[in-house]
Amino acid sequence: MHKDQTGRFSRRRMIGLSVAALSAASMLLSATASFAQSVDLSKWSPEYIRSIAGTEEVDTAATCSKVVPLDYKGRLTYWWTGPNDASPDIERKINDEFWAAWKATYPNIETDAQNIDYNQLLDKLRTALLGNAGPMVLRLQILGGIEFSSKGYFQELKPEDVGYPTADFWPGAMKSVTYEGKTYGIPTNNETMAFIWNADIFKRAGLDPESPPATWDDVVTYSKTIHDKLGISGYGMVAKQNAGNTPFRFMPQLWAYGGSALDESSDAPTYESVGLNNEGTKAALQASYDMYVRDKSVPVSALTNTQNENQNPFIAGQLAMMIAHPAEYAKMVDLAGKATGADKAVADAVVANMRYGLIPEGPARRAVVFGGSNMHFIKNEYVDGGFDEQAAKAFACFWNSPEWSTKLAWTGSNPGNLAGFKTKWMKERLDTIKFLDVTTSMLPSGIPFPVVPEATEIMNIIVPDMLQNALTGKMTVDQAADDAAKKVEELMGGGI
Amino acid sequence: MSSVTGQVAYAGAPVAPKRANVFKRIFNHRNDYLYVLPALLVMLIVIAYPVYYTIELSFFKTPPNLQMKDKIFVGLDNYWAILKSDSFREVTINTAIWTVASTFFAFLLGLGAALSLHREFAGRGVMRAVLLIPYVVSAVAASYVWKWLYHSDFGVIGALAVQLGLSDKPINFLDNVHTVLPSLIVVNIWKEFSFAMIMLMAGLQTVPEQLLRAAQVDGANAWQRFWHVTFPHLKGVSMVTVLLLMVANFNSFIIPWIMTGGGPAGASDIWITQIYTIAFGRQRYGVASAYAVILFIVMMTLGYFYVKALTKGDESRAG
Numbered sequence: 001m002h003k004d005q006t007g008r009f010s011r012r013r014m015i016g017l018s019v020a021a022l023s024a025a026s027m028l029l030s031a032t033a034s035f036a037q038s039v040d041l042s043k044w045s046p047e048y049i050r051s052i053a054g055t056e057e058v059d060t061a062a063t064c065s066k067v068v069p070l071d072y073k074g075r076l077t078y079w080w081t082g083p084n085d086a087s088p089d090i091e092r093k094i095n096d097e098f099w100a101a102w103k104a105t106y107p108n109i110e111t112d113a114q115n116i117d118y119n120q121l122l123d124k125l126r127t128a129l130l131g132n133a134g135p136m137v138l139r140l141q142i143l144g145g146i147e148f149s150s151k152g153y154f155q156e157l158k159p160e161d162v163g164y165p166t167a168d169f170w171p172g173a174m175k176s177v178t179y180e181g182k183t184y185g186i187p188t189n190n191e192t193m194a195f196i197w198n199a200d201i202f203k204r205a206g207l208d209p210e211s212p213p214a215t216w217d218d219v220v221t222y223s224k225t226i227h228d229k230l231g232i233s234g235y236g237m238v239a240k241q242n243a244g245n246t247p248f249r250f251m252p253q254l255w256a257y258g259g260s261a262l263d264e265s266s267d268a269p270t271y272e273s274v275g276l277n278n279e280g281t282k283a284a285l286q287a288s289y290d291m292y293v294r295d296k297s298v299p300v301s302a303l304t305n306t307q308n309e310n311q312n313p314f315i316a317g318q319l320a321m322m323i324a325h326p327a328e329y330a331k332m333v334d335l336a337g338k339a340t341g342a343d344k345a346v347a348d349a350v351v352a353n354m355r356y357g358l359i360p361e362g363p364a365r366r367a368v369v370f371g372g373s374n375m376h377f378i379k380n381e382y383v384d385g386g387f388d389e390q391a392a393k394a395f396a397c398f399w400n401s402p403e404w405s406t407k408l409a410w411t412g413s414n415p416g417n418l419a420g421f422k423t424k425w426m427k428e429r430l431d432t433i434k435f436l437d438v439t440t441s442m443l444p445s446g447i448p449f450p451v452v453p454e455a456t457e458i459m460n461i462i463v464p465d466m467l468q469n470a471l472t473g474k475m476t477v478d479q480a481a482d483d484a485a486k487k488v489e490e491l492m493g494g495g496i
Numbered sequence: 497m498s499s500v501t502g503q504v505a506y507a508g509a510p511v512a513p514k515r516a517n518v519f520k521r522i523f524n525h526r527n528d529y530l531y532v533l534p535a536l537l538v539m540l541i542v543i544a545y546p547v548y549y550t551i552e553l554s555f556f557k558t559p560p561n562l563q564m565k566d567k568i569f570v571g572l573d574n575y576w577a578i579l580k581s582d583s584f585r586e587v588t589i590n591t592a593i594w595t596v597a598s599t600f601f602a603f604l605l606g607l608g609a610a611l612s613l614h615r616e617f618a619g620r621g622v623m624r625a626v627l628l629i630p631y632v633v634s635a636v637a638a639s640y641v642w643k644w645l646y647h648s649d650f651g652v653i654g655a656l657a658v659q660l661g662l663s664d665k666p667i668n669f670l671d672n673v674h675t676v677l678p679s680l681i682v683v684n685i686w687k688e689f690s691f692a693m694i695m696l697m698a699g700l701q702t703v704p705e706q707l708l709r710a711a712q713v714d715g716a717n718a719w720q721r722f723w724h725v726t727f728p729h730l731k732g733v734s735m736v737t738v739l740l741l742m743v744a745n746f747n748s749f750i751i752p753w754i755m756t757g758g759g760p761a762g763a764s765d766i767w768i769t770q771i772y773t774i775a776f777g778r779q780r781y782g783v784a785s786a787y788a789v790i791l792f793i794v795m796m797t798l799g800y801f802y803v804k805a806l807t808k809g810d811e812s813r814a815g
Contacts, residue, residue, distance in 0.1 A: 015702065122500055123776055126776075126779075132563055147560055147561075147779070150560070150561040151560075151562060151563045152563060153563070156579040165590050184662050185719040223730065233649070234534055240757060240759065241756075241758055241759035241761075241762075289655050297647045299648070300648035300666070300671050301649045301650075301670070301671055302671070303670075303671040303759055303760040304643070304648075304671055304755070304756055304757075304759065304760070311648075313649065314652065318649075318650075334746055350505045436540070453559075453560040453561040454560055454561075456777075456779070457560070457777065457778045457779070458561070459779060461778060464759075465762075468760050469761050470763075471760070471761075472672075472673045472760045472761040472763070473673075474673060474761040477689060492558065
């Protein structure tokens with residue numbers, strides 16, 4: 001164990017982690033205690049979600065005026081990853097409506113907002129912060145913030161600072177903005193993935209078209225059955241190196257079998273032990289190996305595929321099942337709309353046969369990555385032109401309001417502010433977006449990635465490498481798991 | 497030969513100390529230096545400082561939980577960590593294979609194309625334009641197109657191979673540790689051979705026609721005319737072309753990064769992709785800088801030979 005200032009197991013760090021663990025635990029308790037004010041997580045189910053939708057009226061301008069007067073004059077800079085040309089039309093429409101509403105509500109706050117591509121935002125931010133040229137406010141994917149919190153770039157920020165109770169946010173989401181006992185952000189939106197399958201392929205393969213595989217062992221069996229009977233890929237494995245997509249698909253499987261990267265799947269993680277070489281991890285890795293190498297029932301291109309590359313075979317009826325984002329259905333409808341000729345009939349049939357279900361269970365649990373994004377405030381000294389606190393708070397209040405938190409997460413996510421689930425817009429989403437209730441019901445099974453600065457490296461590099469080492473035969477399953485665990489231990493011990 | 501005459505003329509002259517000679521030459525050309533000063537200053541800012549900072553950073557540890565200003569001095573630890581790592585050997589072998597194979601075959605193909613296009617034939621202009629396409633196509637676009645051509649499940653090449661009966665299933669180009677690097681090298685050669693072709697076509701213009709005719713009259717066959725007359729005249733331009741290709745290939749990032757990201761299992765990881773991963777994937781700017789310094793030394797060595805090849809004969813002519 002290293003004891004220098006970077007060592008993960010230093011006394012200071014231990015104390016910090018203990019405080020963090022205690023805070024998380026107390027947050028869980030306090031959140032549970034105050035859920036009567038918003039939603040009741042203990043009842044979370046598709047039925048409950050539908051029962052509360054549309055039961056509460058909100059007035060965003062009135063709420064935010066209590067935080068910052070509507071006539072406040074100031075300046076705001078904001079970076080986020082918003083809708084792009086590939087996004088469904090409705091996302092772009094809502095984005096335009098948001099900026100118009102913001103301008104109308106706070107007309108005197110001059111706003112410079114930069115919509116930056118998902119893959120570029122982190123690098124751009126790192127570079128900008130080195131030159132003290134960051135924005136005032138920032139929305140980052142859930143795994144991205146901890147690096148900057150630990151480096152001291154972010155201001156402490158909690159929902160109460162912008163007018164909302166912490167109890168109105170998922171405890172798991174709050175954990176993702178908490179570092180060494182301090183809160184550095186507000187969860188803007190949260191989502192969990194679900195399992196999608198093509199009912200027609202299931203039927204042709206002799207499987208129950210309306211039931212997804214119940215366990216991960218079933219996934220292996222179903223995938224082989226589909227491949228053997230129909231000659232197409234069963235499960236849409238994703239195992240690309242250096243790609244965030246990979247852990248989002250593999251970690252649910254790993255956690256389900258009882259594995260973990262550190263101890264993030266436990267109720268009160270301390271991030272002090274490594275689980276990548278435990279029996280659960282090896283069982284999950286073996287299941288992937290069986291599908292890719294033994295049964296050859298998944299795409300050969302899994303090693304270079306991200307989820308995007310799985311969309312085309314799925315809509316073409318060449319892939320039976322995969323873990324998918326809530327927005328996948330909208331994406332498939334979009335793709336079917338663009339198809340022509342004979343492809344159009346195939347794509348329409350796939351959309352008609354598309355089903356959403358819960359991600360399969362494993363021997364240990366049902367699990368999914370708790371995803372989403374968080375909003376952060378950057379410290380004054382790192383902001384280009386200085387930090388305008390009132391403008392930033394007004395904006396955070398507006399964006400994270402039940403109204404806009406819901407609208408801005410329309411097809412791809414869910415409101416970070418749980419009060420959004422009670423709005424009429426949530427009801428509209430449930431009425432218009434197919435399977436939304438299913439994907440939303442996965443939220444309680446969500447496990448956040450480890451809240452440590454090294455999480456990006458563990459998830460985006462070490463875990464995909466482990467998979468690739470096993471699937472290419474470069475290492476055995478045991479060797480790959482042991483190698484990955486060794487790398488994580490070195491990393492957490494402060495190794496170069 | 498002028499160079500020989502020059503040497504004879506200086507042979508009897510007193511030999512001035514070299515340093516004084518350099519300063520005198522700078523003084524005599526002071527106006528020229530003034531003209532290039534703005535460009536030199538810009539280069540100092542945009543090249544010299546980043547190089548200096550990279551070297552400085554290579555002696556520091558930059559863990560992901562510390563700001564750059566809090567970096568920790570570790571001396572040569574980053575260099576040792578790289579040199580003794582298991583991946584360094586693998587990545588270096590990949591880099592050597594990638595660079596040498598890409599350079600050799602791109603040059604060979606470019607030479608063949610240049611020789612073919614040097615002769616008059618109908619449609620030569622069109623052919624020249626067609627062969628230039630890979631060079632002008634964006635490397636990013638080309639990488640994505642090739643990625644789909646090679647796709648292990650739905651690639652056009654694999655499908656053609658199956659249809660033609662060459663294979664019973666689509667060929668696994670990119671998802672196999674043994675085939676991925678050769679597959680990427682083919683793309684790189686396709687992208688680069690036009691550059692070699694252009695350079696060598698320019699070189700072929702300098703081959704004296706009368707020498708070729710004289711050799712033909714003397715009974716030399718096509719191969720002998722090429723080997724004894726054409727190729728010696730292409731020596732200079734070939735040297736420069738090979739060096740430029742090598743430098744470009746050592747620094748080549750787009751094709752391997754977009755097509756495989758260094759995978760599968762590091763089988764297509766080369767120095768430059770490794771540096772990018774260490775810096776921006778792992779946030780180890782110190783280690784990445786040390787890696788970059790090693791690459792920089794290799795590049796400077798190649799650069800030295802490049803400049804030497806480029807300025808060969810200049811000094812004697814400058815007198």
